[in-house]
């Protein structure tokens with residue numbers, strides 16, 4: 256136990272450096288993924304044939320293949336067509352696209368669950384379809400989607416650990432770096448695990464607060 | 475022979491006393507109807523009788539044997555049928571299996587014997603043709619008749635009905651009430667909570683009026699419905715007739 | 719490297735991937751049943767333990783669990799080969815998700831079903847096996863299918879331990895052919911084919927055996 260505390264304390268500064276990268280990856284990916292998710296989610300829900308098909312293929316393909324493979328394509332394969340990306344850029348791009356596909360599905364689900372009556376009511380007072388989507392349906396859908404974001408963000412934080420495999424110095428990579436020098440594999444990776452656990456718990460708690468704050472009365 | 479005896483039954487939820495000391499008895503073959511305002515504790519009382527809800531005080535006897543305090547209420551429940559307002563048919567089983575499962579799994583009848591019992595009772599409620607349907611494919615009235623057949627298949631000494639027609643569309647109420655009337659004629663012992671006053675008049679040997687967890691008054695239908703002795707009963711009936 | 723031998727290597731990798739998936743899914747399934755039963759029917763200490771187990775495993779990245787089992791445990795004298803370490807880690811992580819699925823499924827069996835079972839004299843065990851479990855399993859099919867495809871995709875993490883699954887085999891070919899785009903896209907296509915056909919097959923089977931009132935709720939969590 257004392258040994259563990261020692262290892263933890265010594266590794267801590269390194270792990271914190273790693274955590275900064277982890278959070279950077281997760282935050283930028285969830286934000287960019289959100290933009291992708293809204294666009295794709297709306298076209299999955301209201302799109303005409305072309306945009307519907309395209310967005311459906313996007314969602315199915317991204318969700319049907321491993322994140323790690325997607326990352327390898329951006330990092331190792333893109334240079335072949337003349338696009339060389341840094342480890343961080345490649346990671347953010349692939350995580351954002353991946354998260355975008357999942358967020359699109361959350362948003363689509365939420366849109367569907369917002370009473371179709373809401374759409375009808377909006378059209379009946381003379382709104383255009385676009386106005387109805389943006390002013391009536393989406394605001395309600397986005398509130399419904401908040402619980403899924405907690406999940407999505409937790410997923411992202413965990414899955415960003417694969418960025419270690421292309422050389423991003425995030426939490427996992429820092430752990431590996433420390434462990435390969437002091438050979439305290441068990442204690443270092445337990446420390447890493449504890450930090451992930453703490454972050455996830457803080458985020459889950461934080462999001463549940465937000466959820467309570469924005470909950471619509473009676474919904 | 476008394477089929478059911480209830481002595482000073484009490485039940486509270488948190489601070490609120492829902493059943494405040496109820497006592498009554500039922501003879502074999504008797505049909506007793508319980509009426510009373512919403513939230514009065516009628517459902518709670520029924521659930522206490524087969525101990526789906528645990529009473530706080532009082533004694534309940536079935537055929538002279540004490541239900542309350544028994545370590546194995548399921549033994550008594552085999553002899554007390556219950557028909558629910560929301561039907562509660564087993565959603566994953568066909569109509570036949572819904573009725574069979576009790577005799578087969580609880581009474582340990584052979585499959586053939588259980589099937590025969592089930593078919594017989596489905597015939598009694600007029601649903602032998604729907605035997606292989608699933609609950610989701612039935613109308614409300616049909617569901618409730620299956621619910622009755624399921625209770626009958628256990629050959630109970632007593633059946634409890636909790637507003638058996640309240641969840642039904644008006645045009646489906648009749649078919650269920652007909653089945654219950656038939657059972658009354660056959661001499662089944664039944665305790666029925668209902669808001670169907672007309673039906674109560676037809677079928678009841680005795681009517682109990684309950685309010686705020688107490689029995690206010692009881693008597694034969696002609697007296698209870700036409701000239702109740704208690705003011706509260708009169709008010710309830712007056713409001714009720716208006717409401718219809 | 720010619721096309722046929724490339725294909726053969728990738729198919730070998732695919733077989734390992736499927737082995738990893740199926741084995742760890744089955745392990746996770748069995749553990750999840752125990753954990754979810756503890757959560758729903760257990761006494762307070764059991765509930766707490768099961769919940770902590772679930773929470774922790776759902777918060778730690780699979781890669782970290784793999785490293786703890788593979789690199790960490792040897793310091794306690796426990797050594798796994800990469801394949802076993804990968805299966806155990808995948809199984810542990812998935813068991814946490816599957817137990818959540820089972821718990822949800824058990825709890826979504828309506829209260830009235832239980833009351834009705836008790837009303838005809840069923841005891842606790844009879845009620846569970848004849849009423850609750852059959853319905854809960856049906857509720858669980860859709861989310862479990864989804865979880866299966868997640869495990870399948872997550873087996874790619876075993877790459878990090880050097881297990882020769884699909885992605886590792888792909889990388890091996892890339893290192894000799896210098897054709898990363900083609901090879902990785904091909905790997906992606908294989909993964910996609912397996913996940914897609916799993917979903918399709920389950921949906922077909924489910925449709926065929928669907929009971930009225932229990933239609934496939936084809937959502938993917």
Ligand SMILES: Nc1ncnc2c1ncn2[C@@H]1O[C@H](COP(=O)(O)OP(=O)(O)OP(=O)(O)O)[C@@H](O)[C@H]1O
Pocket residue numbers: 487492511512513514515516517518519
């Ligand atoms: N499980 C419970 N926990 C707390 N309170 C309960 C519970 N069940 C019932 N109650 C309360 O007990 C009271 C009586 O309920 P009960 O369902 O027995 O009334 P009822 O006479 O059957 O009414 P209704 O005609 O509406 O069916 C109600 O105020 C109800 O809110």
Ligand SMILES: [Mg+2]
Pocket residue numbers: 516517518636637
């Ligand atoms: Mg009631």
